[in-house]
Every structure is written in structure tokens, then in C-alpha cells.
Amino acid sequence: MNIREKQIMLLALRAGELMLKNGAETARVEDTATRICHAFGIKEAEVFAMPTGIFITVNSPEDHAQVQTYVKRIKSSRIDLERISKINAFSRTLTKQPVSVEDAMQTLSHLSEDIQFAFVFRLLGAAMIASFFTVMFGGGLSDFFCSLIVGTLTYVFHSLLAKLQLNWFIEDFLACAVATTLTLTLTAIGIGRDIDPIIIGSIMIFLPGVAITNAVRDFLAGDTMAGLSRAAEAMLTAVSIAMGVILVFQLYSVSGGVL
Amino acid sequence: MLIQCICAFLSTVGYCFIFNIPRRHLIPASFVGAAGWALYQYLTAQGESKIAACFAAACLVTALAELFSRICKDAAILFSIPGILPIVPGAGMYNTMRAFLARDLEQTAAVGYETILMAASIAVGLLVVSSLLRIVTAVASLVPTRTE
Numbered sequence: 491m492n493i494r495e496k497q498i499m500l501l502a503l504r505a506g507e508l509m510l511k512n513g514a515e516t517a518r519v520e521d522t523a524t525r526i527c528h529a530f531g532i533k534e535a536e537v538f539a540m541p542t543g544i545f546i547t548v549n550s551p552e553d554h555a556q557v558q559t560y561v562k563r564i565k566s567s568r569i570d571l572e573r574i575s576k577i578n579a580f581s582r583t584l585t586k587q588p589v590s591v592e593d594a595m596q597t598l599s600h601l602s603e604d605i606q607f608a609f610v611f612r613l614l615g616a617a618m619i620a621s622f623f624t625v626m627f628g629g630g631l632s633d634f635f636c637s638l639i640v641g642t643l644t645y646v647f648h649s650l651l652a653k654l655q656l657n658w659f660i661e662d663f664l665a666c667a668v669a670t671t672l673t674l675t676l677t678a679i680g681i682g683r684d685i686d687p688i689i690i691g692s693i694m695i696f697l698p699g700v701a702i703t704n705a706v707r708d709f710l711a712g713d714t715m716a717g718l719s720r721a722a723e724a725m726l727t728a729v730s731i732a733m734g735v736i737l738v739f740q741l742y743s744v745s746g747g748v749l
Numbered sequence: 750m751l752i753q754c755i756c757a758f759l760s761t762v763g764y765c766f767i768f769n770i771p772r773r774h775l776i777p778a779s780f781v782g783a784a785g786w787a788l789y790q791y792l793t794a795q796g797e798s799k800i801a802a803c804f805a806a807a808c809l810v811t812a813l814a815e816l817f818s819r820i821c822k823d824a825a826i827l828f829s830i831p832g833i834l835p836i837v838p839g840a841g842m843y844n845t846m847r848a849f850l851a852r853d854l855e856q857t858a859a860v861g862y863e864t865i866l867m868a869a870s871i872a873v874g875l876l877v878v879s880s881l882l883r884i885v886t887a888v889a890s891l892v893p894t895r896t897e
Contacts, residue, residue, distance in 0.1 A: 513768075514826070514827065518824065518826075569767075569769075569830075570768070570769045570772050571768050571769055571771070571826065571827050571830065572770060572771045573769070573825070574824060574827075575771050575823050575824060575827055578772075578823075579823075580809075584839045612767050612769075614763070614766060615762070615763040615764065615765070615766025615767040615811045616763065616766075616767060617763070618759055618760055618762060618763030618766070618780045619760050619764060619767070621761035621765065621841070622756040622757070622759045622760035623756075623760050623835075625752070625756045626753055626756045626757060626760070626786070626835075627840050633839065668833050678807050681801055686843070686847070689843060690839055690840045690843045691830055693839055693842075693843065694760075694834070694837075695767065697834065697837045697839050697842075698837075699830065699833050699834040699837045700830050701765045702833070702837065702868065702871060702872060703826065703829055703833055703875060704826070705872070705873040705877070706872045706876050706879075707826070707875070709876070710876060710879055710880065710883075724868075728842060731842070732810055732842060732845075732846050736846055736849070736850060739846075739847075740850065743850075
């Protein structure tokens with residue numbers, strides 16, 4: 491196992507890690523990492539990815555006694571589809587036009603830098619989701635503005651929570667509790683009339699749509715383990731959202747509307 | 750109905766911002782979301798069950814996502830994830846909770862059952878269309894080799 495092979499493995503590992511962290515389905519991660527290994531001439535590479543980790547094993551072409559394995563544990567994940575798209579394209583160009591391992595590593599580390607939409611854009615996104623869903627579920631104009639405020643503030647709160655690196659269960663739970671509290675407060679002081687569409691709109695941001703989609707895609711690709719864990723994630727997220735809303739409603743009714 | 754579609758389009762744009770969809774895919778991805786929601790609304794207005802409507806909408810979203818992934822040459826999840834989100838039964842979940850809190854167990858069971866089936870029908874819709882597409886591409890890849 492020479493230095494070059496190690497570098498290639500690290501490159502494949504890094505690409506796979508980045509994709510998993512940004513919400514790609516496991517089959518795509520395995521495909522990309524394998525493709526990178528093949529592009530640099532490593533024929534015998536096995537990649538096994540799960541939502542929580544990635545394993546790469548390479549059999550050295552010259553010396554068959556040498557088998558090397560790397561394991562990378564994936565901890566946090568968030569969704570950034572642009573990065574997935576870019577890394578996917580990157581691995582495809584690698585197979586077409588060979589570059590040096592160092593150059594490829596450089597391109598990849600460039601891709602891993604923060605290229606997200608500015609926070610303002612995401613905030614706008616959150617506000618749009620909350621407010622337009624409120625209208626879709628039968629809210630009026632005042633409800634539209636109410637959920638615009640609720641959606642924005644909830645998203646700010648959720649982003650701040652994410653900095654603390656708790657787990658997503660607690661983050662979603664607290665964010666939905668805050669959304670419900672804000673809705674009840676704002677409707678009490680007269681902004682917005684109908685609480686149901688406002689709360690529905692505000693919790694739409696946290697719904698596990700990505701987990702559902704990826705679970706199905708994982709099952710379809712034959713990755714039953716990954717599919718099951720994503721399906722469990724989807725269910726737990728739904729439960730934590732429900733719990734957040736229920737808690738505040740219960741407190742509200744127990745305290746007689748003082749909250 | 751038109752307002753519904755515009756709202757669905759704009760809220761899918763919101764999802765595109767949050768999930769950082771590449772900017773060039775913003776309009777197709779949002780169109781997928783609006784189309785799914787429009788079909789869902791149309792079918793429920795026609796008196797179809799919410800479950801059937803969800804299934805049909807999920808099928809449409811997946812088919813459109815695969816279509817746009819071919820046209821724009823990018824991964825299908827870039828279009829199916831924002832597209833599927835408007836039909837995920839957030840309202841059903843909320844109504845289940847409200848019924849539960851009101852100690853109306855009958856209603857909880859009815860709405861909860863419907864919500865779970867809606868989520869399942871989305872999954873099945875995704876599954877069916879992607880599987881069909883796999884069969885089609887597999888067969889299509891066989892045909893040219895036979896004619897050669």
C-alpha cells in the first residue's frame with residue numbers, strides 16, 4: 491500500500507463523507523466513492539455506506555497481502571442538495587478526464603467549503619414555507635403575516651439551537667414548541683385569527699420529507715439497513731414535532747390561556 | 750385553485766432555499782412541487798380519498814423529477830425532495846394531535862390512520878414510479894444490443 495493509494499482512499503472517503511453529511515442516499519454515496527477509486531486505477535475497492543458511517547476497503551493491486559480499510563463515523567447531517575450535485579458531477583468528470591490526486595483533493599476541499607445560500611436566503615425560505623402553507627391550508631391574509639413572523643423567528647431559533655449541537659430530536663421538539671407558543675401569543679394579541687393553519691404552516695419546515703424520500707430510495711437500491719434507519723428517523727421526527735406542539739397546547743390549557 | 754398553485758410553487762421555492770438547491774434548478778424543482786400539489790387538490794376536490802390523491806401526486810412528482818433529472822442532467826433527488834414536501838401530511842399530523850388533545854379517541858384513530866396511510870402512499874408512489882422507470886430503462890438498454 492503506497493502513499494498514492496492511501497491518498498486515493500482518503501479522497502473517496504472524504505467525498506463520501508461530504509455527501510452523507512449533506513443528505514445523499516447511501517447508494518449514491520457508495521457509487522460515487524467506488525467511482526473515484528476506479529477513476530484512479532484502484533480496481534478492487536469496496537464501499538459500504540450507512541446514514542451514520544462509511545467504510546472503504548481497498549485491496550492493493552501489486553501486493554495482495556495488503557488490504558487497507560478506512561472507517562468514518564458520520565455524526566451530524568443537514569441537507570445541502572447543491573453540494574451533493576457538485577460532488578456527483580465531480581466524480582463523473584474524474585472518470586472522464588484524469589487529474590492528479592492532489593488536484594482532485596484540492597477541488598474537493600474547495601467543494602466542502604461553505605457554499606450555502608446566505609442565511610438571509612434560508613430565512614426567507616423558511617418564512618415563505620410557513621406563510622404560503624398557511625394560505626394553502628385555508629388561512630387568511632392576517633394569518634399569512636402571522637405565520638410569516640412565526641416561521642422566521644422559529645427558524646432563527648432552530649439555527650441557534652443547531653449551533654449547540656444537541657441532537658435533532660430535541661432541536662425539532664423545541665422549535666415546534668416555540669412555533670406553537672409564538673402562534674398562541676400572536677393570535678392572542680390580535681395578529682392572525684386562525685391558529686390551525688398558522689401552526690401547520692410553521693411545522694411544515696421540520697417535516698421529515700427528505701427522510702421519507704431517502705428511505706424509499708434506499709429500500710429500492712437494496713440497502714434495507716439504511717432504509718430502515720431513515721424510516722425510523724422520519725417517524726421519530728414526526729413524533730418529536732407532535733410532542734413539541736402537544737406540550738405547549740397542554741400547558742396552555744392547564745394554565746388557562748395565561749401562557 | 751390558481752392561488753393554491755401559486756402558493757405551492759412559492760412554498761417549494763422556500764424549500765429550495767432551505768435545502769440549497771442549485772440556483773439553475775430552482776424553477777423546475779418548484780414546478781414539480783406545484784404540480785404535485787395541484788393534482789392532490791384536484792383529486793380531493795373530485796371526491797377522491799386523500800390517500801389516493803397523495804399516491805397519485807407522489808407518482809406525478811417522481812415522474813416529473815426523473816424527467817427533469819434527465820433534462821437538467823442532475824440527480825433526481827434534487828427535484829423529488831422539494832417536490833414531495835408539499836404533499837407530506839403535516840396537516841393530518843396536526844389534526845391527529847388536536848383530536849388526541851381533545852380526548853376524542855375515535856377522531857384520533859380515524860385521522861391518525863389516514864395520516865399514516867397518506868405517508869405510506871407517498872412512499873409507495875415513489876417506489877412504484879422509480880421501479881417502473883428502472884424496468885423501462887433496463888428493457889430500453891436491452892433493445893439496441895438486440896438490433897445491432
